[in-house]
Amino acid sequence: MKKETNLKICLTIILIFMTVCLSGCWDSVELNKRSIVSGLGWDLDPKTGEVTFTVQSIVPSEVKAPSASNTTGQQQAGGELRSIQVDKDTGPAMYDAITRLTQHVTRFPFYPHTKVYIFGKEGAQHGIYQFFDVQARNPDSRPNALIVVSAEKKASDIMVIPDGMEKIQAFGMVAEIKLSAQYSKYPAVTVLDFQKRIMSRTTAPIAPIVGIAKAIGPDGRETKKLRVAGTAVFKGGRMIGELNERESSGLLWVTNKVKIGFIAVPEADLEIVKAKSKIIPELQGDKIKITVDIKEESDLVLYKKRQDLTADILRELEKDLAKEIESQVMASVEKSFALDADVFGFGEAVHRKYKNEWKDMKPRWDEIYPEIEVVVKVKTHLNKIGDINKAL
Amino acid sequence: MFRLLRRNLLKRTSDHKAEAKAAHDYAHIKLETKLDDNLNRIRNILGESNDVIIRDMKIGPNSNIHAAVVYIDGLVERNLVNHDILQPLMFNLPLIKDNVSQKHTSLLEFFKSTVLTVGQIAEAGDIGSIISAVLSGNIAILAEDTTKALLIDAKGWEKRSIEEPGNEVSIRGPKESFTETMRTNTALLRRKIKDPGLTFQNLQIGERTKTYVTVAYIKGITPENLIKEINQRLNRIDTDSILDVGYIEQYIEDAPKSLFPTVGTSERPDVTAAKLLEGRVAILVDGSPMALTMPYLFIEGFQSPEDYYTRPFYATIIRWVRLLGFLLSIYLPGLFVSLSAFHPELFPTELLVSVAAAREGIPFPVVLEALLMVLTFEILREAGLRLPRPLGQAVSIVGALVIGQSAVSAGLVGAPMVIVVATTAIASFLVVPYADTGALLRFLLLIVSGILGLFGMVLFSLEILSHLASLRSLGASYLSPLVPVDIKSFKDTFIRAPLWAMEDRPEFLHPLEKKRQAPDLMPQATKSSQTRRDNQ
Numbered sequence: 001m002k003k004e005t006n007l008k009i010c011l012t013i014i015l016i017f018m019t020v021c022l023s024g025c026w027d028s029v030e031l032n033k034r035s036i037v038s039g040l041g042w043d044l045d046p047k048t049g050e051v052t053f054t055v056q057s058i059v060p061s062e063v064k065a066p067s068a069s070n071t072t073g074q075q076q077a078g079g080e081l082r083s084i085q086v087d088k089d090t091g092p093a094m095y096d097a098i099t100r101l102t103q104h105v106t107r108f109p110f111y112p113h114t115k116v117y118i119f120g121k122e123g124a125q126h127g128i129y130q131f132f133d134v135q136a137r138n139p140d141s142r143p144n145a146l147i148v149v150s151a152e153k154k155a156s157d158i159m160v161i162p163d164g165m166e167k168i169q170a171f172g173m174v175a176e177i178k179l180s181a182q183y184s185k186y187p188a189v190t191v192l193d194f195q196k197r198i199m200s201r202t203t204a205p206i207a208p209i210v211g212i213a214k215a216i217g218p219d220g221r222e223t224k225k226l227r228v229a230g231t232a233v234f235k236g237g238r239m240i241g242e243l244n245e246r247e248s249s250g251l252l253w254v255t256n257k258v259k260i261g262f263i264a265v266p267e268a269d270l271e272i273v274k275a276k277s278k279i280i281p282e283l284q285g286d287k288i289k290i291t292v293d294i295k296e297e298s299d300l301v302l303y304k305k306r307q308d309l310t311a312d313i314l315r316e317l318e319k320d321l322a323k324e325i326e327s328q329v330m331a332s333v334e335k336s337f338a339l340d341a342d343v344f345g346f347g348e349a350v351h352r353k354y355k356n357e358w359k360d361m362k363p364r365w366d367e368i369y370p371e372i373e374v375v376v377k378v379k380t381h382l383n384k385i386g387d388i389n390k391a392l
Numbered sequence: 393m394f395r396l397l398r399r400n401l402l403k404r405t406s407d408h409k410a411e412a413k414a415a416h417d418y419a420h421i422k423l424e425t426k427l428d429d430n431l432n433r434i435r436n437i438l439g440e441s442n443d444v445i446i447r448d449m450k451i452g453p454n455s456n457i458h459a460a461v462v463y464i465d466g467l468v469e470r471n472l473v474n475h476d477i478l479q480p481l482m483f484n485l486p487l488i489k490d491n492v493s494q495k496h497t498s499l500l501e502f503f504k505s506t507v508l509t510v511g512q513i514a515e516a517g518d519i520g521s522i523i524s525a526v527l528s529g530n531i532a533i534l535a536e537d538t539t540k541a542l543l544i545d546a547k548g549w550e551k552r553s554i555e556e557p558g559n560e561v562s563i564r565g566p567k568e569s570f571t572e573t574m575r576t577n578t579a580l581l582r583r584k585i586k587d588p589g590l591t592f593q594n595l596q597i598g599e600r601t602k603t604y605v606t607v608a609y610i611k612g613i614t615p616e617n618l619i620k621e622i623n624q625r626l627n628r629i630d631t632d633s634i635l636d637v638g639y640i641e642q643y644i645e646d647a648p649k650s651l652f653p654t655v656g657t658s659e660r661p662d663v664t665a666a667k668l669l670e671g672r673v674a675i676l677v678d679g680s681p682m683a684l685t686m687p688y689l690f691i692e693g694f695q696s697p698e699d700y701y702t703r704p705f706y707a708t709i710i711r712w713v714r715l716l717g718f719l720l721s722i723y724l725p726g727l728f729v730s731l732s733a734f735h736p737e738l739f740p741t742e743l744l745v746s747v748a749a750a751r752e753g754i755p756f757p758v759v760l761e762a763l764l765m766v767l768t769f770e771i772l773r774e775a776g777l778r779l780p781r782p783l784g785q786a787v788s789i790v791g792a793l794v795i796g797q798s799a800v801s802a803g804l805v806g807a808p809m810v811i812v813v814a815t816t817a818i819a820s821f822l823v824v825p826y827a828d829t830g831a832l833l834r835f836l837l838l839i840v841s842g843i844l845g846l847f848g849m850v851l852f853s854l855e856i857l858s859h860l861a862s863l864r865s866l867g868a869s870y871l872s873p874l875v876p877v878d879i880k881s882f883k884d885t886f887i888r889a890p891l892w893a894m895e896d897r898p899e900f901l902h903p904l905e906k907k908r909q910a911p912d913l914m915p916q917a918t919k920s921s922q923t924r925r926d927n928q
Contacts, residue, residue: 028733028845030758031751036736036744060749112737113744140737168745 035107036060038084039116039170041155042094042131044123051130053097054088054118054156055109056170063167081160083167088156094134111140115174117191118148119207120155121239129237132198135191143192146174149232149239151211158210163226173226177208180228184261184272186248187231198237202347202365204336205234206251209242233341241339243332250332253277253325254292254344262301265320269302273383279349283357289373290346292329296321299384306391314382322378329376337370346372421519427458427536430519434462437523451481457499458536462522467529469548472510477531477544480507499535500542508533512545524602551576557659559824564701569659574604574678580661581608585668589613595626603634604678608664613671615902618866622673622686637680647863651829654865656688663697671903687865687901689872691885693825694718699888707888715886717822720815722833725762726841726849728812733758734845750806759842761805765813766834768795773817872900890914 041054062083087105091097102108117135119128135141150158159169166172181188186208197205213227231243231251243251252258258275274297282289298321303309336343347365351358361368418437423430431446438444447461461477484507504513516522522532522541529547554576557569570577578592589611597605605626609619625644634640637657646654658664659682664674667685675684694714699707731738732747739747754761772791776784796814799805820830833856840848863870873881881898883889892913897903 028842031732031736031744031748032754034736034748036741036748038741058745058748060745061752063745064749110736113741115741171741 029108033107034110035085035105037109037111037114038168039118039159039173040111040114041088041118041120041150041159042123042128043120043154043156044126044128044130045090046122046126050090050092051094051097052088052090052120052123052154052156053094053101054086054154054159055101055105056084056086056159057107057109058168059083059085081162081169084169086156086160094130111138112142114141114145114170116146116148116170116177118150118155118159118173118210119239120150120153120157121209122153123155124149124232124234124239127238128234129198132195136195141191143195144190146177147189147191147194147207148173148177149207149209151209151229158212158226161212161224161226173210176226177210177228180208181257182259184249184252184258184275185245186228187252187255187257197345200345200348202342202351202362203345204339204341204343206243206343207232207234233336233339233343235339235341240341241335243335243343246328247332247335250328250330251336251343253294253329254279254332258296263298263321263324265317265324267304267320268300268317270298270317270321270382271301272296272298274298279344279346281346281350281353283350283354287371287373288346288350288368289375290349292374292376294325294329294376294378296325296378296380297383298380300382300386303385303391308390309385314385318380318382321380321382325378325380326376330374333374337372340366340370342369418519418523423517423519423522423534423539423541425537425539427460427534430534431460431462433519434523437519438526447478449478449482460534461531462526462534463531463546464526464529467527467549468531468546472546472548473531476509477533477546480509481533498538498540500533500538500540503533503535503542508542508544510544510546514543514545515540516543517541528602528604547575554580560658560660560663560697562696562698562701565697566660566662568661570661570664570676570681570683572679572681574606574676577661577676577681577683578606578608581665581668581674584661584665585610590668593619593623595623597626597629597631597640598634599630599632601633601635605634605640606676606678608668608674608676608683610668610671613669613897613903613905614673615671615904618673618687618902621866622675626675634677635679637675637677637682637684640675640677641684646865650859650863651832652690652860652863652870653825653829654686654688654863654870656685656692656825657682658685659683660697666697666700669908670897671901687868689865689868689900690860690863690870691874693823695884700891704888704890708886711886711888714822717819718826718830721817721820721822721830722837723849724812724816724819725766725834726837727846728809729759729762729838730841730845730849733842738846747806747808750808753803754806755804757842758809759838761809762813762838762842763835765795765805765809766816766838769813769817770831867902868900873898 035055035057037055037057039056041052041056043052043054044050045052059082087101089097089100089104091100098109117131119131152158158173161169163169163172163176166175177186177188180186187206189205189207194205194207197203208228209230209232210226211229212224213229215223215225217223230245231248232239233241233243249258253275254277256275256277258272258277261272263270263272275294276296277292277294280291280293282291300309300317307313332343342365346369347362350361354361418433421433431448435444435446443465445461445463445465449459449461451457451459459481461473461481463473481503500515514525516525516532517540522534522543525543526532529545529549531544531546533542533544551573552571554568554571556567560569568580570580582590587610591609591611593607593609595605595607596602607619607622607626622644626640629640629643631639631643641653641655641657642648644655656667658667664683664685668674672685672687675686694711696710696714699711732751736744736748751758756764768791772787772795775787776791779787796810800807800810816834820827820834823830837849837852840852844851861869861871861875869876872878873885878899880896881900883894884898892909892915895909895911895913896906897908899906
């Protein structure tokens with residue numbers, strides 16, 4: 001009996017040891033052997049097809065206690081960025097570039113905290129499918145990171161521009177994009193959004209474009225600053241065009257992404273407090289009619305004429321506002337027809353409503369799309385006119 | 393070879409038995425008629441100790457009766473010896489005109505009924521019981537020509553008075569705690585529960601210490617098989633000494649190999665009384681200011697007497713805080729280690745940056761850093777506990793300065809690790825009954841998470857959970873009422889229901905009397921006061 005229990009104990013120990021070893025979880029890496037990546041840039045050389053991989057990583061000690069030479073003002077405009085380190089390398093394919101990085105960085109990059117993926121314009125116009133394949137296969141990447149297209153040639157061009165109050169440049173970029181999306185200017189596109197649009201095959205992926213703008217530093221010198229400057233439209237795995245500010249707003253109206261923001265009509269400025277939109281497709285014989293139904297509520301923040309507000313004037317303002325929204329939407333619709341890129345997801349809306357018909361529409365969608373009749377119905381409502389009801 | 397060892401062991405145990413017998417071979421010697429022989433024998437057994445008093449005397453009307461008083465100085469009340477025993481025997485007896493032989497069957501009978509003015513008197517016929525009675529504070533009176541001796545209970549020695557509980561402090565509620573004297577302790581309980589069912593069963597355990605052990609329970613509430621089981625376990629104990637209630641605990645607990653206690657201890661009479669009233673059994677040991685209560689359940693560690701003396705709302709929240717503190721004290725260092733070494737993706741990014749910044753330039757791996765700090769804390773704690781009080785302050789100052797400040801500024805440990813260990817240390821004192829269990833689990837979890845990360849922590853937690861679920865304390869599931877689920881008894885677990893809502897005693901203790909109060913006791917205004925208000 002004694003022998004048996006001994007055997008049992010030995011067996012248990014062996015089993016525990018084996019589960020521990022076989023599980024393959026030996027990935028303990030100390031934090032000071034890792035470099036935390038905040039932003040990742042990806043470029044494709046259109047001539048050679050070589051991939052350039054740019055890694056922006058955080059230098060933690062500098063984030064916590066900036067070194068003496070940089071204490072006068074964090075991230076002085078135009079100053080050197082000490083709390084981040086940007087490394088890049090080029091190779092025939094993505095992983096060649098990544099492995100080549102190891103030849104000149106001291107710590108291996110740690111990707112899960114990457115907040116933003118940046119594509120150089122050149123590379124984006126050439127093709128980005130490769131990148132999203134890697135992205136979707138790799139468990140290290142997070143679906144809530146943002147996608148950005150650089151207005152400059154290369155991704156790295158905008159990854160070294162100091163930005164705002166943030167010590168880590170990529171976080172600043174993210175904050176900028178999120179703020180502009182919150183105020184309904186440009187879309188904020190996550191990896192997940194982008195992947196969904198790629199997978200739908202008819203809907204065109206979009207991403208905000210970030211460019212460099214001139215700014216004046218505190219010492220009066222001219223410096224550079226980042227600025228969200230448009231919406232890139234992709235089709236067939238490459239960037240085919242961009243939407244300007246007005247067209248981007250129209251896109252947000254249709255896709256129900258407008259939250260708050262300001263909108264101007266000739267006689268007044270209004271603050272959007274509530275907005276909702278719906279895409280209603282309708283099959284009329286061979287033709288598709290899409291009704292975009294927008295309901296909006298807003299407050300008056302500025303009335304330009306010195307005149308008491310009457311109910312009639314308010315009704316008039318509501319009508320003007322509806323017209324303005326409709327014109328924004330139509331601007332984006334026309335641009336998307338010109339690009340022949342379904343940025344709104346009209347195809348998916350049709351798919352949802354007309355499952356059977358969709359089967360033969362899907363392969364011909366590129367031909368059908370520009371022929372769609374789009375009707376915009378806007379219902380606006382003015383809630384409040386502010387603290388005064390008579391002109392001053 | 394094992395067999396040889398075992399045989400040796402067996403031999404040694406039988407040797408022990410033989411020795412014990414040799415020491416107690418006087419146990420059954422009867423008293424003889426000649427007093428001098430008896431006294432000599434007692435003298436031989438008790439030896440040359442100077443606290444043994446054997447007082448020879450000649451008493452009676454003609455000073456012709458040879459008698460002796462035997463007691464141990466310091467264990468008996470001197471006043472009582474002088475005034476109620478020696479004085480009556482030596483001074484009053486000659487005044488009594490009555491002759492001994494006329495009315496009374498024996499001399500001792502005469503002493504008992506007429507002469508001695510004391511309360512508790514017993515008779516004994518053999519040397520063994522006389523010796524053990526004398527050693528536990530009785531006075532023995534022997535006389536010529538009798539084969540009996542009188543034993544007078546005159547226990548009286550220096551003892552600590554009842555003081556405020558030092559370990560289980562509460563703000564409201566009674567402020568008395570058990571003392572080292574058994575009688576005081578039983579009296580404290582009796583004063584709380586004036587029920588005739590409250591029973592104190594007496595036992596003497598320990599070959600040499602002969603320690604009084606009392607089993608307390610309430611007849612009519614506590615199930616009989618529970619009492620029987622406890623008595624059986626107590627009777628099994630065959631050791632030479634019981635010096636504290638902890639000895640008993642270790643001899644009778646259900647899971648001696650478990651990290652978790654399956655027997656509860658308390659120094660508060662009110663807590664013990666409450667447990668008795670729920671249908672538990674308490675064990676008191678003479679010389680120990682603690683009571684054992686059983687069955688003991690996991691959830692009891694999170695209950696405090698304060699919970700019941702204050703209103704239920706805050707009591708409920710504080711119970712959650714205790715639970716959180718317990719979990720924190722076990723998991724926090726392990727969690728920190730596995731997050732920073734294995735899964736940095738689980739940190740919020742900003743937090744990760746500060747943690748990473750603190751780790752820059754630290755020479756040890758994070759597991760070692762954590763182990764070092766936790767160990768340092770244990771050293772400090774133990775030093776602070778055992779040192780003479782004036783030195784304790786020096787230790788805490790050195791500890792605070794060296795650990796808190798210098799270690800961080802010297803770059804030996806990171807500031808987040810200091811915060812983690814400090815939080816852990818404080819949290820571990822929230823649930824005092826599991827403070828030692830928690831410390832062990834903390835170490836184990838730290839090591840496991842250093843090897844396997846969160847995966848290991850989850851494995852280890854499952855192991856602990858299944859172990860907890862398998863534990864029993866005198867028939868009750870250790871995790872009850874959570875496992876097996878008993879929703880009615882949830883009233884005193886994660887919530888502390890109002891007292892008027894707790895109508896039943898806990899089901900899992902199988903009390904003989906299930907209801908403890910009338911239903912509908914929720915306070916409300918009486919009819920008369922309502923009408924009075926209406927009239928106004």
